[in-house]
Amino acid sequence: xxxxxxxPKFRVLKTGQSMTLLCAQDMNHEYMYWYRQxxxxxLRLIHYSVxxxxxxxxxxxxGYNVSRxxxxxxxxxxxxxxxxxxxxYFCASSLTGLDTExxxxxxxxxxxx
Amino acid sequence: GExxxxxxxxxxVQEGDSAVIKCTYSDSASNYFPWYxxxxxxxxxxxxxxxxxxxxxxxxxxxxTLNKTAKHFSLHITETQPExxxxxxxxxxxxxxxxxxxxxxxxxxxxx
Numbered sequence: 436x437x438x439x440x441x442x443p444k445f446r447v448l449k450t451g452q453s454m455t456l457l458c459a460q461d462m463n464h465e466y467m468y469w470y471r472q473x474x475x476x477x478l479r480l481i482h483y484s485v486x487x488x489x490x491x492x493x494x495x496x497x498g499y500n501v502s503r504x505x506x507x508x509x510x511x512x513x514x515x516x517x518x519x520x521x522x523x524y525f526c527a528s529s530l531t532g533l534d535t536e537x538x539x540x541x542x543x544x545x546x547x548x
Numbered sequence: 549g550e551x552x553x554x555x556x557x558x559x560x561v562q563e564g565d566s567a568v569i570k571c572t573y574s575d576s577a578s579n580y581f582p583w584y585x586x587x588x589x590x591x592x593x594x595x596x597x598x599x600x601x602x603x604x605x606x607x608x609x610x611x612x613t614l615n616k617t618a619k620h621f622s623l624h625i626t627e628t629q630p631e632x633x634x635x636x637x638x639x640x641x642x643x644x645x646x647x648x649x650x651x652x653x654x655x656x657x658x659x660x
Contacts, residue, residue, distance in 0.1 A: 468648075475557070477637060477652040478592070493647055525591065534580035534599070534643045539591040 437461055441526050441540035448516040448547045456511040456543050458526030466529045467509040468493070468537065469501060471522040478525065484509055516547045550575040552640050554651025561628050562659050569654045571638035572620040578640040581614060581621045586635045586653075595636075596623070628658045 439460045448454055458467065465486050470478040480493030482501040490501045498520060500512045509528075513520060526540040554571045561567050573581075579600040584592035598605045598612045598621065605612050609628075614621040625632055635655050641648035 470650075475652055477554075478650040480647050483647065534641055536582065536594045536597065537648065539584075539593070541591050 439526055439528055439538050439540040441524075441543050443543060444541065445544050446546070448513075448545065450516060450518060450547060452516050453512070453514050454516065454545075455513075456524055456526070456545075458509045458511070458528075458540055459507055460509075460528040460538070461507060462528065462530070462538065463506070464528035464530050464538075465506075466531070467503065468527045468529075469499070469509065469511045470525045470527065471495065472525060472542075473522050481511065481524075516545075518547045521545060521547045550640075550647075550649050552638060552649045552651045554638050554654055556654060557652065558655045558657075560657040560659065563628060563630060565628055567623075567625045567628050567632070567656055567658075569623045569636055569638070569656075570620060571622070571640075571651050572618075573640040573649070574619070575640065575642065575649070576619065577642045578619075579642045580640070581612070582639050582641075582648075583612060583623050584637045584639065586637065588634070592637060625656075628656075630658050630660050632656060633658045 442457045468483040469481040484490045484503040487506040502510045524543045527537040529535045529537045552573045582597035585595045586592040609626045611624045635653045638651040639648050
């Protein structure tokens with residue numbers, strides 16, 4: 436039982452490049468989330484999904500897109516990376532909603548130069 | 549908008565002392581308050597949580613208290629050990645809501 440797995444773990448992008456972060460969970464969770472973590476700012480929600488085929492914007496969605504074509508996968512895309520998107524990205528999932536424990540992936544450290 | 553304030557941002561204690569981290573929330577409909585521990589370079593992991601129908605919850609050296617009237621909740625760690633050193637996040641959310649709001653985090657140092 437792997438839990439929540441993110442790929443890649445590290446990435447360096449040049450400004451303007453695109454990339455996709457993959458999150459996979461094997462716990463049959465309905466809810467999935469993408470957060471970014473910046474020093475002194477805690478975890479900020481980028482986008483989330485309440486089930487297969489659904490996505491919604493969080494607190495800081497600009498510059499990102501997501502897709503949830505399969506229940507177990509939640510993809511985060513950066514179409515044109517900017518230095519302001521340098522951050523650590525965490526995916527998380529929870530069973531039934533926001534009043535249950537969230538399980539986090541191991542994080543992706545992204546640097547945009 | 550909804551927010552969660554967490555204090556202090558940094559806390560340094562001597563091994564064996566107690567540590568207290570406090571959070572306040574703005575959404576009066578919040579009913580679930582988890583605490584996550586993040587060790588250096590690792591993922592956040594749940595250490596304890598409390599729901600709004602409970603005032604206090606304990607798990608060994610860790611306890612959480614909730615004051616719904618004042619809209620604040622606290623994490624208490626007793627007999628701290630060096631392995632307690634980490635960043636701790638509080639959070640608030642509610643059933644039917646669409647996001648969990650995290651505090652900015654408290655970096656706890658436990659000196660041996």
